[in-house]
Amino acid sequence: MVALSWLIWLPLLCGALAWTVEKRFQGAGNWITLSGLIGMLLLVLYLGSLGESTLSWDWFARFNIHFALWFDGLALLMVVLTIGLAILALAVSWRDITLHQGFFHFNLMFSIAGIIGVFLAADLFLFFLFWEVMLLPMTALILIWGNENRRYAAIKFFIFTQASSLLMLVAIIALALEHQTQTGQLSFSLSALANLSLDSVLEWWLMLGFFIAFAVKLPMVPLHSWLPDAHTQAPTAGSVLLAGILLKTGAYGLIRIVLPLFPDASMQFAPIAVTLGVLSIIYGALMAYSQTDFKRLVAYSSISHMGFVLLALFSWREVAFQGAILTIVAHGISSAALFSMAGIIQHRIHSRELGDMGGMWANAPKMATVTLIFVMAGIGMPGLANFNGELLTLLGSYQTFPTHTIVAALGIIWSAVYGLHLFQRAFQGPMNTDISDLHGREVVYTSLLILALFYFGLQPHILLELSADTLNNLLEIAKEHRP
Structure with a gap:
């Protein structure tokens, strides 16, 4: 065509x-x-x-x-x-x-x-x-x-x-x-x-x-x-593309090329890949908590979240595959949303340092509310898109790699720690800077992002139906090559 x-x-x-x-x-x-x-x-x-x-x-x-x-x-x-x-x-x-x-x-x-x-x-x-x-x-x-x-x-x-x-x-x-x-x-x-x-x-x-x-x-x-x-x-536009889309080309390559073309080698390599995925989850979460730069914190959180995709894909289970697809889409939206907020704040105060923020809720309640929703999405709050992906990833991966999955679950706990730490440092406590709230154009696109996170959080079957043929093909390959 x-x-x-x-x-x-x-x-x-x-x-x-x-x-x-x-x-x-x-x-x-x-x-x-x-x-x-x-x-x-x-x-x-x-x-x-x-x-x-x-x-x-x-x-x-x-x-x-x-x-x-x-x-x-x-x-x-x-x-x-x-x-x-x-x-x-x-x-x-x-x-x-x-x-x-x-x-x-x-x-x-x-x-x-x-x-x-x-x-x-x-x-x-x-x-x-x-x-x-x-x-x-x-x-x-x-x-x-x-x-x-x-x-x-x-x-x-x-x-x-x-x-x-x-x-x-x-x-x-x-x-x-x-x-x-x-x-x-x-x-x-x-x-x-x-x-x-x-x-x-x-x-x-x-x-x-x-x-x-x-x-x-x-x-x-x-x-x-x-x-x-x-x-x-x-x-900011580059960060949105990097986190929201470019990282997903790596996951897409694994789904489209590595797993279907090299199934036997992929299954043999799975324990190593899953271990590296869990290492990425924990390391990314710990490094995110230690950051004082807004964008750098979100960048390390992306490493942690994409570790769940690696864990899911090399578990070779249907539920885990579904979790990988949901995580790819959910992280694309939520990480791009957080980077857009980082850009909005940097444009106003000319700094990305959390120490230069603080107390911004008083002057920018709309900005604070929107950011809080994006943070909640990132840490996997039920009802938002990220929760479905992480839940299915853990459920599916546990069937193949129970120990790795239990360790990976700690990453969800740490995501709550660094996510709430980010919000507390930026929007609560003593006021360190005077900042203007979101204007019309910013309200429009942040509202659309919120709607997308809630919509795919409550209707994940749409994403699963679109990817069903690809995942079914991987499952057929798994049946043929699983020892």
Whole structure:
């Protein structure tokens, strides 16, 4: 279906148009970008109403590489999340970006095109291309519009991502050559590669190449150190994209590539992966509590929450898989919401330090109430989206790894500690600063985020129905390969 490709071309065109028009008409870039994102949202909802669809064009015919896209329920879910949080990223930066505004919109939309490409790619070479496309504009967002140590953070982000991407590229080439060995033809198609019969040693090393690349983006301890710096130094829009969407590409890669292509190796590797997931949960929670920087605290909390996804996926249980999907979406919304609040506060008081805040409830009750709801979502309050994901993750993982799951449950307790610590330091106690409350535009998008958290908290079946086919496929693979 040709319309499927417009989910990639449209953000590129709108970004280029915003960059061009902004030079003559200041502020036009915001409206062009917003119009493009709304158009993309309508298009993806239309495609979703048609059901699963595919697109395949010959690209490098000599190497049997295709421009192949695959749109199913899981892809619909991730693309809608991407576009929704892209609109949030635009909203929080509507008036904050004053330097090279047109170029900012170009990089924002270029990054969105790469992310959506990752979620749609059905060819591993194309997947790698989009994986790299995500890297460059996100590095530019940090480097040009970031905070005081933006150069260090941008270079660190680039090196971590690029180094791990090279491992994935080696694994992709080796997998394609193995397909040629077995069938006489190179192939990068996900569906074709899933039918290969791999030697156990080769499967292990190929799985590890992909796993490291996705674990860096997730991120997983000890491959996480780029994240706190990138989040802290990125502009608010960059932090929203990083936490809300880019981290989810790592989890998506595990679901779409690692588990279905390398099931035997993944099951053998599961105890190690689950241990690293639990380590990420506990380490991230403890480090979050020790932070005095608002954005850095939320960044470490993201490491902790994404550890639950790693625990769930490598437990190979239906309920755990469902918990992973719910956690991916819920964390995308709640973490982006908290970073948007951090940006709102930083724009007003020009500081991210909790010590420079305090007592803000008196002057900004709407801001305090909204932040409290986002904090409650982050710590897993029943009725909000995060609770469902963490509950199902623990229930499902306990069937396979009971000891790891009991330790991981401590992360939920610590999330309450650092979450309430954040709120108490920022909004209660003696007043340290005079701050204005939320204005109209901020009330609108924070209210929409609250509605989304409550809606998916009370109606999680919508997310599970969209991802059901993908999860059922993983369960069938588990039945065939579980010892």
